[in-house]
Amino acid sequence: MMKTLIAVIGSANAEKPAYDLAFETGREIIKAGFTLLCGGLSGVMEAASKGAYSEAGKDSGRIIGILPGTNKNDANPYIDIAVPTGIGYARNMIVACASDAVIAIAGGSGTLSELAMAWQYGKPIVVIEKIDGVSGLFAGRSLDDRRNDCIQGASNAKEAVNIIKRLLGKKSSKE
Amino acid sequence: MMKTLIAVIGSANAEKPAYDLAFETGREIIKAGFTLLCGGLSGVMEAASKGAYSEAGKDSGRIIGILPGTNKNDANPYIDIAVPTGIGYARNMIVACASDAVIAIAGGSGTLSELAMAWQYGKPIVVIEKIDGVSGLFAGRSLDDRRNDCIQGASNAKEAVNIIKRLLGKKSSKE
Amino acid sequence: MMKTLIAVIGSANAEKPAYDLAFETGREIIKAGFTLLCGGLSGVMEAASKGAYSEAGKDSGRIIGILPGTNKNDANPYIDIAVPTGIGYARNMIVACASDAVIAIAGGSGTLSELAMAWQYGKPIVVIEKIDGVSGLFAGRSLDDRRNDCIQGASNAKEAVNIIKRLLGKKSSKE
Amino acid sequence: MMKTLIAVIGSANAEKPAYDLAFETGREIIKAGFTLLCGGLSGVMEAASKGAYSEAGKDSGRIIGILPGTNKNDANPYIDIAVPTGIGYARNMIVACASDAVIAIAGGSGTLSELAMAWQYGKPIVVIEKIDGVSGLFAGRSLDDRRNDCIQGASNAKEAVNIIKRLLGKKSSKE
Numbered sequence: 001m002m003k004t005l006i007a008v009i010g011s012a013n014a015e016k017p018a019y020d021l022a023f024e025t026g027r028e029i030i031k032a033g034f035t036l037l038c039g040g041l042s043g044v045m046e047a048a049s050k051g052a053y054s055e056a057g058k059d060s061g062r063i064i065g066i067l068p069g070t071n072k073n074d075a076n077p078y079i080d081i082a083v084p085t086g087i088g089y090a091r092n093m094i095v096a097c098a099s100d101a102v103i104a105i106a107g108g109s110g111t112l113s114e115l116a117m118a119w120q121y122g123k124p125i126v127v128i129e130k131i132d133g134v135s136g137l138f139a140g141r142s143l144d145d146r147r148n149d150c151i152q153g154a155s156n157a158k159e160a161v162n163i164i165k166r167l168l169g170k171k172s173s174k175e
Numbered sequence: 176m177m178k179t180l181i182a183v184i185g186s187a188n189a190e191k192p193a194y195d196l197a198f199e200t201g202r203e204i205i206k207a208g209f210t211l212l213c214g215g216l217s218g219v220m221e222a223a224s225k226g227a228y229s230e231a232g233k234d235s236g237r238i239i240g241i242l243p244g245t246n247k248n249d250a251n252p253y254i255d256i257a258v259p260t261g262i263g264y265a266r267n268m269i270v271a272c273a274s275d276a277v278i279a280i281a282g283g284s285g286t287l288s289e290l291a292m293a294w295q296y297g298k299p300i301v302v303i304e305k306i307d308g309v310s311g312l313f314a315g316r317s318l319d320d321r322r323n324d325c326i327q328g329a330s331n332a333k334e335a336v337n338i339i340k341r342l343l344g345k346k347s348s349k350e
Numbered sequence: 351m352m353k354t355l356i357a358v359i360g361s362a363n364a365e366k367p368a369y370d371l372a373f374e375t376g377r378e379i380i381k382a383g384f385t386l387l388c389g390g391l392s393g394v395m396e397a398a399s400k401g402a403y404s405e406a407g408k409d410s411g412r413i414i415g416i417l418p419g420t421n422k423n424d425a426n427p428y429i430d431i432a433v434p435t436g437i438g439y440a441r442n443m444i445v446a447c448a449s450d451a452v453i454a455i456a457g458g459s460g461t462l463s464e465l466a467m468a469w470q471y472g473k474p475i476v477v478i479e480k481i482d483g484v485s486g487l488f489a490g491r492s493l494d495d496r497r498n499d500c501i502q503g504a505s506n507a508k509e510a511v512n513i514i515k516r517l518l519g520k521k522s523s524k525e
Numbered sequence: 526m527m528k529t530l531i532a533v534i535g536s537a538n539a540e541k542p543a544y545d546l547a548f549e550t551g552r553e554i555i556k557a558g559f560t561l562l563c564g565g566l567s568g569v570m571e572a573a574s575k576g577a578y579s580e581a582g583k584d585s586g587r588i589i590g591i592l593p594g595t596n597k598n599d600a601n602p603y604i605d606i607a608v609p610t611g612i613g614y615a616r617n618m619i620v621a622c623a624s625d626a627v628i629a630i631a632g633g634s635g636t637l638s639e640l641a642m643a644w645q646y647g648k649p650i651v652v653i654e655k656i657d658g659v660s661g662l663f664a665g666r667s668l669d670d671r672r673n674d675c676i677q678g679a680s681n682a683k684e685a686v687n688i689i690k691r692l693l694g695k696k697s698s699k700e
Contacts, residue, residue, distance in 0.1 A: 351602075353606050409526065414608075416608075420646060431528050431586070431589065431606070432527055433591075433608065433623040435622055436619070448608040448609055
């Protein structure tokens with residue numbers, strides 16, 4: 001009954017092809033029956049929200065934005081559930097902690113910090129390969145020896161979501 | 176399109192009549208078309224979630240729990256969207272910040288801190304009167320001069336939600 | 351060897367007599383061999399820092415300000431060690447958590463939230479009585495049954511610090 | 526008058542040569558007149574604290590530990606000023622935000638998240654090169670285009686602190 005939250009992380013300034021990839025990723029997340037979690041602002045966050053919205057429609061309760069500021073109106077227009085936190089960049093920590101798995105698209109230092117925190121919290125992580133930005137560099141890599149697995153690489157949105165489905169499925173079958 | 180989040184705050188250890196009041200409050204929040212936000216754990220939080228669930232049913236995406244720990248399984252069984260934050264008691268701050276309005280039922284020091292933060296963040300606040308616990312003492316009171324209004328008292332769940340509707344309505348008509 | 355940190359909490363807008371009381375409290379904290387912890391800004395925080403500075407002098411490393419913003423230059427001029435947190439009002443939580451004991455002087459909703467958090471964290475609390483503001487109302491009161499003690503009232507700075515000394519002494523002799 | 530805080534970040538499990546490097550770095554930070562800021566626990570954090578202590582002695586007020594838990598006794602024995610935050614891994618954010626500059630030694634995902642946050646917050650960053658761990662990989666690199674500078678590499682503790690001195694000096698002369 002509890003929703004499975006898939007975080008999409010990436011830069012607040014995204015152009016093609018990152019924007020399009022994020023849109024597709026948001027859409028695939030909804031198609032797969034998941035709920036989208038993101039930082040709620042512009043760029044990759046907005047694109048993923050818009051893609052999710054294109055599939056989920058109005059009032060789905062499946063597009064969640066964890067905002068850095070105190071004002072819910074900072075959210076991009078596709079966010080259903082805005083969670084203004086008032087804790088600034090530290091909200092990245094909460095995106096990582098609250099997700100069941102993370103998909104990273106391009107991005108810079110903010111994305112890198114979220115990706116590293118998601119690793120600390122033991123979350124499955126998929127990065128989109130072969131686009132600019134810092135996250136793609138981590139495909140196939142481990143960040144330290146606290147985990148046996150590695151960050152997965154995917155070449156497109158559908159593949160990324162399929163990997164997440166497989167990783168979460170494995171996890172639940174073990175439990 | 177963005178959901179209006181009404182927080183219910185109160186103790187993690189609730190007996191009758193606080194438990195029943197919280198159940199009714201959760202139900203009235205959903206009936207009124209709002210989304211329930213709470214701390215996601217036991218006591219008043221669970222009762223409100225259960226009441227909301229009794230009205231919203233499964234998979235509504237309208238029962239949100241902001242958890243102190245890192246594990247979403249800490250959530251009570253009626254939570255739809257669990258947001259584990261990993262920041263301990265500081266998650267109270269986020270409940271206050273993310274809400275559009277707050278209803279307080281009984282409670283102790285944790286509830287008092289949330290109520291005070293909700294005041295700082297400028298949120299409309301209603302407390303249920305004439306039950307044990309710290310929050311009821313603040314009906315009709317102001318906490319400081321940063322606001323012109325005061326904390327509202329209500330004698331039952333329905334009245335509490337009606338006051339919230341009126342306060343949020345007024346607010347939006349002013350905007 | 352580890353410093354004992356005494357937090358002074360109160361409004362960012364303080365006039366006489368709260369300002370003078372906070373100054374004396376900061377001074378007495380240093381005289382007693384403690385380190386001052388505060389929110390680092392104006393009003394009661396500044397007065398306590400100034401009082402501490404009048405006793406500790408330059409470069410003592412004994413006047414700590416936990417700031418809400420990201421810029422250390424927000425600190426009042428008497429702060430030795432500025433800790434900008436970037437987490438907004440949530441820094442109140444850290445003041446409460448990091449203190450060994452708390453002295454509250456006047457104040458409004460922010461002070462009330464810190465006082466309630468300090469109670470949650472099990473910290474000894476003294477409030478100055480008979481001045482305006484919310485904290486004085488809690489002298490002799492308990493916030494909930496998680497603790498057997500109550501919030502202590504003091505009529506001046508010296509008495510407040512003496513109570514803290516006694517409470518911390520008792521505590522350590524029990525351990 | 527306000528202390529300049531230099532953060533040392535790195536793994537909680539450190540063996541030689543990382544432990545020795547961190548010890549030297551802590552010592553050099555104190556020798557240079559700075560105050561040490563760290564996460565307050567074991568490994569690189571403890572080694573840096575111990576090195577600082579070897580130079581600053583008892584009760585210096587110049588060895589600060591920002592702890593993830595709520596108990597100040599979690600701090601390593603060389604910490605002067607323990608700041609338990611109760612916010613878990615999110616305390617990494619505060620280490621990054623509160624520092625004037627950061628030196629990273631070895632480390633894994635936690636260190637990587639702090640390094641990325643320090644970049645976001647615009648802090649000068651030096652990494653020790655040619656030891657195991659994730660931070661050394663970033664010598665000479667930029668994390669994104671929000672800054673014109675890059676992460677500096679150093680081959681030993683003295684060089685790292687000298688680079689920090691130069692970077693902070695430059696910065697202040699510009700202001």
